Amino acid sequence: MSKLPVIEMFGPTIQGEGAVIGVKTMFVRTYGCDYRCGWCDSAFTWDGSAKDKVRMLAPEEIMAELNALAGDNFGCVTISGGNPALIGEGMGTFIRMLHERGIQAAIETQGSRWQDWFYDVDVLTVSPKPPSSGMKTNWEMLDGIMDKMKTQGSSAHSLKVVVFDDEDYQYAKSIHRRYPDVPLYLQPGNENVTEEGDISARLLGRLEWLFKQVIADPGMNKARVLPQLHALIWHNKRGK
């Protein structure tokens, strides 16, 4: 059976962002990414600094560890990375295993790769990266993913764009115009992911800035602006 490269598992905690903001969830973080975003808050998943922590685990081994961590105290597992869409059939098996136990699977990916198991994800967040990341969007690939997901109905997937500056905001608008029927979440970027101490005032300032952009913009009447609640409460600490 296909194994998955897992770099960390933790929880239960509360999902702090995006379509399932506020829901209790376990986190499974996979290793490896095809992107190198300048402001990545999980660069240890691809920069080699934590490579010795990666374990190749079978889906049932992941399941067993989640159960050991939390017993029956969760109903949702969030799979993040890195880019979980680099992983093939092992992920599909893991998602089916979650469903057999009545557990929801939430996955975030940047939309640079397709996997057939996307169809089975309960909450698929496609998060294309704006100009400030330094990455280039593969529009052909993203169009293909959004086309396929359309068949799933809009509750199954949403878009999320992290916004650091005006250029990112324009990028988010272009995403919204391109896929107008897909729920769009805007999230202010965290400009310093290594700063220690209480960063909530800085983050709330950026949330207010993004609120004001959207409030003033008739092209964004349906977009949703959300913060990262975990960062407001637990700041830049990992594993929360």
Add this chain to the structure above:
Amino acid sequence: MSKLPVIEMFGPTIQGEGAVIGVKTMFVRTYGCDYRCGWCDSAFTWDGSAKDKVRMLAPEEIMAELNALAGDNFGCVTISGGNPALIGEGMGTFIRMLHERGIQAAIETQGSRWQDWFYDVDVLTVSPKPPSSGMKTNWEMLDGIMDKMKTQGSSAHSLKVVVFDDEDYQYAKSIHRRYPDVPLYLQPGNENVTEEGDISARLLGRLEWLFKQVIADPGMNKARVLPQLHALIWHNKRGK
């Protein structure tokens, strides 16, 4: 045509809480409430202190004022109170008027009264009040409302409980057990709705407390915990 008692209209701003958290919206606040919650953050809607500001407006007059305030810069109108469910056919007319213009209607009510126009509300938030409010829940009425709304499918309505303390939390759990299939939002209470200045640290402390309650509780795997974003950013200022 039936007129509605309106005490304030403002926006566009961002909805800070509940099922449509993060969405741009106009606010219409109606006058009058059958409750007298001790910690009400909008007591001016029922305590008489702002009675001279109440205007009886026809649905088309409300619509015209919203258009004057915001033009085409909104896609959602949130109707709050007070208790908007005290209002009969005029509200139904207003909601139909919003729909004719492609605008979503979001309404919050405590679940103490039924109106047939509940069926037409795009996002109906039923927010029964916990013990700290000093109010007693009419369970027969609430059961009746939840029974009727069931026919609308779960995306049309949700429950929200404000939680100040352990007793409120137990009340929220009893609500969740009673209506297990209805999405439940938990929201930490704002213990001082008149405090001036930056109250975000206090509010985030209460959000963390509520996160921890839910994280530790296998009976709350599906509940969602959300703050009041507007209060984090704009504190206790009104009309934001």
